[in-house]
Amino acid sequence: MTRPVPLRKSPSGIGGRQTFVIVGAGQAGSQAACTLREAGFHGRIVLIGDETQGPYMRPPLSKKFLAGDFDEDRLYLRPEAFYRSSDIELMLGASVESIDASACRVHLNNGLRLGYDKLLIATGSRPCRLHVPGSDGPGIHYLKTLDDSLRLRAVIAAGKRIVVVGGGYIGLEVAATAATAGARVSVLEVGERVLGRVTTESLSSFVEKKHRERGVEIHCGSRVVSFEGGDRLRSVSCEGFETEADIALVGIGAVPNVELAQLAGLACGDGILVDAHCRTSIDNVFAAGDCTSHPSRFASHRLRLESVQNAVDQAGIAAHNMCGDERIYDRVPWFWSQQYEYKLQSAGVLEGCDEIVERGDRERGSFALLYRRAGALIAVDAVNMAGEYLAARKQIAEQTARPPEGVVPGRAGQRAA
Ligand code: FAD
Secondary structure, three states, X not given: OOOOOOOOOOOOOEOOOOEEEEEOOOHHHHHHHHHHHHOOEOOEEEEEEOOOOOOEOOHHHHOHHHHOOOOHHHHEOOOHHHHHHOOEEEEEOOOEEEEEOOXXXXXXXXXXXXXXXXXXXXXXXXXXXXXXXXXXXXOEEOOOOHHXXXXXXXXXXXXXXXXXXXXXXXXXXXXXXXXXXXOEEEEEXXXXXXXXXXXXXXXXHHHHHXXXXXXXXXXXXXXXXXXXXXXXXXXXXXOOEEEEOOEEEEOOOEEEOOHHHHHOOOOEEOXXXXXXXXXXXXXXXXXXXXXXXXXXXXXXXXXXXXXXXXXXXXXXXXXXXXXXXXXXXXXXXXXXXXXXXXXXXXXXXXXXXXXXXXXXXXXXXEEEEEEEEOOEEXXXXXXXXXXXXXXHHHHHHHHOOOOOOOOOXXXXXXXXX
């Protein structure tokens, strides 16, 4: 369904006769459209999204919304009337199929061809698919969209056997929500510990313990080899053992949606390569959010982040720069997760840590892990310790003020991760 909101006549001003097109109406796309208006851009803004809902936040999809404790209305980032009153044309259920960068035009699946003066690509990411025998069968879920969350919510119930494949944040949040609802939950993680890609053993062991206390079985070092069943899912097989299942949720990471950019000839690696000004390798084309790989003064390599912070902050910078500014994106990366009564908050980049200092009391479920490199604070993980976390985040921003050797902020073409 395409629902273009009629454009009101704009007063002339900055970019009055220009058209800025944004591909992807997610967290980053929506933020960019709003910031363009706040920055005084008076031209035409077209925000194109292939989902049928207006821009919404995804974090509750694995937490309170999945649990049924959060109304759908609250998911929407802004009411539809906001886009109308801000002269932002919201085209929903419409997908951009190609970009003709030499003609400055995008081609949509509904036949529309739209010229642009500047383009922002904010196409986000999608869940990695697990390709093993039976993985196309019934009862196997992925979680990215509002519709995915509604489908999953409809089948989570007390007594149901739910197998979560992948002990990352999304898998563990679903495990917590399902266990709280009384389901019998198993987590199958191929690595040696949960959250192995994002944090230290110290936090992983705390998280594993809390899940086990709620009756969640955690099997690390378990590689799924097949899903078994006929008309419905019956079990999930790993090398060496099998676990019964009514439902499986696969949460094994995400890949950036870069195909559109690649086809248009933009430089891509693990994400669309942007410089610190959110510019891509082609003039007048910017990118922001999950789909980008960007230089960072907090790391010795490019980062591709999947977080609300990155989507919002990077999109804001991109929007200002589309208006002619030269702002640099250099915010401290941060993230949060909610599992049971525990709010996990992380900031910084865990690279080259040589000292871990623990504050608080993990037995009471409130502590922080401060990660240092050569005496400087580089990252923090906190559990129910917001004050310590915020102070650490501020300190990280101050202490990591110098770019790592060999990294020149603001330019593309730095070493890919
Ligand atoms: P997306 O939100 O993925 O939006 C991109 C949009 O572009 C999508 O709607 C996509 O369908 C659309 N699109 C793609 N290609 C095209 C095309 N060719 N034409 C038109 N439209 C297109 N982050 C946190 O910081 N904390 C959390 O607790 C947290 N929890 C999460 C829980 C879940 C279940 C999920 C899925 C994510 C969570 N995240 C969390 C991550 C966070 O939501 C993302 O990092 C953020 O949404 C990224 O925003 P984005 O705009 O870059 O991408």
